[in-house]
Amino acid sequence: MTALLRLDAVAKIYPGQRGLFHKAPDVRAVDGVSLVVEAGRTLGIVGESGCGKSTLGRLALGLERPSEGLVEFDGAPMPPPGSDAWRRLRARMQLVFQDPLGALDRRLTIARQIEEPLVIHGIGDAAARRARVAQLLIDVGLGENLAARHPHALSGGQRQRAVLARALATDPALLVCDEPVSALDVSIQAQVVNMLIDLQKARGIAMMFISHDLKVVRQVSDTVAVMYLGRIVEQGEADQVLAAPQHPYTRALVSAVPTPGRTARERIVLVGDPPNPAARPSGCAFHPRCPVAIAACAVETPTLRAMPDGRSVACHLAQPNMDLAA
Amino acid sequence: MPAFGVQSxxxxxxxxxxxxxxxxxxVPALRGIDLDVQPGEAVGLVGESGCGKSVTWLAALGLLPGHAAVGGSVRLGGQELLGAPAQTLDKVRGGRVAMIFQDPASALNPVIRVGRQVEEALRLHRGLTGAAARAEARRLFEQVGIPDPAGRLNSFAHEMSGGQNQRVMIAMALAGRPDLLIADEPTTALDATIQAQILDLLRRVQQDHGMALVLISHDLGVVADLCSKVGVMYAGRMIEHGSAEQIFQSPSHPYTRGLLAALPEMIGPRRRLEAIQGAVPNPADMLPGCAFAPRCTQAGSDCDAGTPDLRRVAGGHRAACLRIAA
Incomplete structure (x- = not known):
C-alpha cells in the first residue's frame, strides 16, 4: 500500500490573543500528529468538539500551514496555500462539509456548480464538461431533472449528493469529509453512506472521514485515529480499535454510543467537560477525567506506543495483553 | 381504537x-395523534425531521404560532389544555409540565445570570423569593450536578459549556416540580461523553422525582437508553407504538424495521446499510393511503386505498400497516 497523504509530527498552534497587560496562552489545536492515509483506503478521525479533528482535515488539504512538522501529498511536500502548485493540486484533493447548503452557491444551478471545478481547472471543452456533469449526476444518484434546480429546491440528502458530485468532478485521489452525514436523517444518512462507500471503491479514492459518530466511522473506515485535545490517543484498524478499545478515552467514547438493545448500565460516564485547549492539563491531557489515572498521568505525557496487535495507544496503563477493564 | 398506553x-x-x-x-403537519402518558413513565417519540414529534408537544402546550390550526383534545389530569385561557397555560407550562430543548444556550437569556433565571421560575411556580429562592436554586444546581453551584448561579449562559447549560435548563425545569418533563432532542447538540452524562442525569431526576418523561429524539439509541415505551411517528401520524423491547427487538411496521436496519452497528461484522429509498413525502401534496407506501418494499395497491389504522400486534404493541395480520 502506498501512502497518499502523510502527516509527520504535525502541529498547528494558534497564538493567544495579546491583551493590554497579558497574553492569552497559545492554543495547540493539533499537537504532534503523525498519520498516513493510504491510496484507496479510508482513515476515520473521531473525537469531540475542540479535539482538533477539523483543523487536522484542513492541514491535510494544505488549507492551513502546519506550525511544526511536515505534510506530504503523493510523496512531495504540500505546497503553501494559495500558490499555483497548491491550486493545481487542489484538483486531486477535495473537501466535503457537514452543511451542504452552506457549501453550495444559492444563486447557481446544481449543474453549474458541479461544472465549476472543471472550468477552474481547465478540464475539457463545454460539450465534454456537460457530458461529465450528466455522468456525475447519475453517479451520485441525482435525477437529470434536478440539474437545472437551485440548492434551495433540493432536500438535504440531495444537496449533499450534489456537493459530492462537485467534489468528484476533478477525479480527486483524496477526499476529506468533515461530518458529511451528521445533518441528515437516519434513512437518508444510510443512503449517502452507502453511496460514499460505493463511489470510493469504484474510483479508488483515499478518504479522511472526520466524524463524532462512531457508528458511521466504523461503517466507512479501514483505520481510525481517536483524538483528544489535539493529539492522537489511539490509532489502528477500525475493527480492532472500536471493537476492543484500549485507551480509557476510546473505551468511554465507545461505551457512550447509544445502541438500541443495549442497556445503559454498561456505559462508562466520564466526569467533567472536554478540556479547554487553551488550558491543557499537565501530563496526559485526559487524566482529570480518566477513571483509571495513576499519579504518573498528571506528570508525564504518554506517547503513542505500538501494541502487539498493530495498533498504537498513548496511555501509561496500556500494556500489551492487559485488559484495562480489570 | 385504543390509544397509545390505554391498555393499562x-x-x-x-x-x-x-x-x-x-x-x-x-398544510397538515399532524394528522391525528392519540397518546397517553401515565405518571412516572418514560415515553420515547422517534421519527425523522418533519414527522411531527415536536409539533405534537408544542401544540399540546399552546406554544405554536397563531397561524397554526390545532384540533383535537389534550387533557392534563382532566383539564382540557387546547383553547384554555392564557393564565391556565402559564400555570401548566413550567409548572406541571416542563420542557427542555436541543439548544440550551438559545433557550437561556444571554443577559441575565443563570441563577436569576432559575429563581424566576421558582417565583412564578412556587412563590419563592429572596433568600429562599436563592437557596432553592442552589440546591437545584447541586442536584443536577453543576460543579461549584453557588458560584455558578452568578454565571451567564455564554460562560458555561453546552453540557452545563443543559443542566441549568434541567434545574429550571425541576424548579416547578413538574409531573411531566418533555425533553426535545436534549442531547443532540452535545458531545458523546456529555450526552452520556445528561442521559444519566435525566434518568436519575426522573426516578428520584417520580416524574413522567417524554423524550423526543431522532436517535433510536438515545430513546432505547431511557424509555420503557416508544412511539414511532411518520408524516404526522403514529405508525407504531409499544414497549421499548417490542419496538427494538421485534419491530412490525416496515418503516420502523427500515429505520433500525439503516443504523450502522458498533459490534459484529460490518454489513451494508439497508437504506430506505426515497424521501419523506411533502406534507402539502400527500396522496391518500399509507404515507410510507411510496418508500415501502412491501407496499401493494391496497396500501393506496386509505390510511391504515393502528392494529394490534401483541399485547400493547400496535402498528399501522395492512401487512400485519389482524
Missing part, C-alpha cells in the same frame, strides 16, 4: 391526547 387503564393518565391535528396555513 388501572392507572389514571397524566396526560391524554386524542385526535390531535395541526395544520400550518392549511
Amino acid at each position: 387503564s388501572v392507572m389514571e393518565n397524566l396526560i391524554s391526547i386524542r385526535g390531535l391535528t395541526v395544520a400550518f396555513d392549511g
Whole structure:
C-alpha cells in the first residue's frame, strides 16, 4: 500500500490573543500528529468538539500551514496555500462539509456548480464538461431533472449528493469529509453512506472521514485515529480499535454510543467537560477525567506506543495483553 | 381504537391526547395523534425531521404560532389544555409540565445570570423569593450536578459549556416540580461523553422525582437508553407504538424495521446499510393511503386505498400497516 497523504509530527498552534497587560496562552489545536492515509483506503478521525479533528482535515488539504512538522501529498511536500502548485493540486484533493447548503452557491444551478471545478481547472471543452456533469449526476444518484434546480429546491440528502458530485468532478485521489452525514436523517444518512462507500471503491479514492459518530466511522473506515485535545490517543484498524478499545478515552467514547438493545448500565460516564485547549492539563491531557489515572498521568505525557496487535495507544496503563477493564 | 398506553387503564393518565391535528396555513403537519402518558413513565417519540414529534408537544402546550390550526383534545389530569385561557397555560407550562430543548444556550437569556433565571421560575411556580429562592436554586444546581453551584448561579449562559447549560435548563425545569418533563432532542447538540452524562442525569431526576418523561429524539439509541415505551411517528401520524423491547427487538411496521436496519452497528461484522429509498413525502401534496407506501418494499395497491389504522400486534404493541395480520 502506498501512502497518499502523510502527516509527520504535525502541529498547528494558534497564538493567544495579546491583551493590554497579558497574553492569552497559545492554543495547540493539533499537537504532534503523525498519520498516513493510504491510496484507496479510508482513515476515520473521531473525537469531540475542540479535539482538533477539523483543523487536522484542513492541514491535510494544505488549507492551513502546519506550525511544526511536515505534510506530504503523493510523496512531495504540500505546497503553501494559495500558490499555483497548491491550486493545481487542489484538483486531486477535495473537501466535503457537514452543511451542504452552506457549501453550495444559492444563486447557481446544481449543474453549474458541479461544472465549476472543471472550468477552474481547465478540464475539457463545454460539450465534454456537460457530458461529465450528466455522468456525475447519475453517479451520485441525482435525477437529470434536478440539474437545472437551485440548492434551495433540493432536500438535504440531495444537496449533499450534489456537493459530492462537485467534489468528484476533478477525479480527486483524496477526499476529506468533515461530518458529511451528521445533518441528515437516519434513512437518508444510510443512503449517502452507502453511496460514499460505493463511489470510493469504484474510483479508488483515499478518504479522511472526520466524524463524532462512531457508528458511521466504523461503517466507512479501514483505520481510525481517536483524538483528544489535539493529539492522537489511539490509532489502528477500525475493527480492532472500536471493537476492543484500549485507551480509557476510546473505551468511554465507545461505551457512550447509544445502541438500541443495549442497556445503559454498561456505559462508562466520564466526569467533567472536554478540556479547554487553551488550558491543557499537565501530563496526559485526559487524566482529570480518566477513571483509571495513576499519579504518573498528571506528570508525564504518554506517547503513542505500538501494541502487539498493530495498533498504537498513548496511555501509561496500556500494556500489551492487559485488559484495562480489570 | 385504543390509544397509545390505554391498555393499562388501572392507572389514571397524566396526560391524554386524542385526535390531535395541526395544520400550518392549511398544510397538515399532524394528522391525528392519540397518546397517553401515565405518571412516572418514560415515553420515547422517534421519527425523522418533519414527522411531527415536536409539533405534537408544542401544540399540546399552546406554544405554536397563531397561524397554526390545532384540533383535537389534550387533557392534563382532566383539564382540557387546547383553547384554555392564557393564565391556565402559564400555570401548566413550567409548572406541571416542563420542557427542555436541543439548544440550551438559545433557550437561556444571554443577559441575565443563570441563577436569576432559575429563581424566576421558582417565583412564578412556587412563590419563592429572596433568600429562599436563592437557596432553592442552589440546591437545584447541586442536584443536577453543576460543579461549584453557588458560584455558578452568578454565571451567564455564554460562560458555561453546552453540557452545563443543559443542566441549568434541567434545574429550571425541576424548579416547578413538574409531573411531566418533555425533553426535545436534549442531547443532540452535545458531545458523546456529555450526552452520556445528561442521559444519566435525566434518568436519575426522573426516578428520584417520580416524574413522567417524554423524550423526543431522532436517535433510536438515545430513546432505547431511557424509555420503557416508544412511539414511532411518520408524516404526522403514529405508525407504531409499544414497549421499548417490542419496538427494538421485534419491530412490525416496515418503516420502523427500515429505520433500525439503516443504523450502522458498533459490534459484529460490518454489513451494508439497508437504506430506505426515497424521501419523506411533502406534507402539502400527500396522496391518500399509507404515507410510507411510496418508500415501502412491501407496499401493494391496497396500501393506496386509505390510511391504515393502528392494529394490534401483541399485547400493547400496535402498528399501522395492512401487512400485519389482524
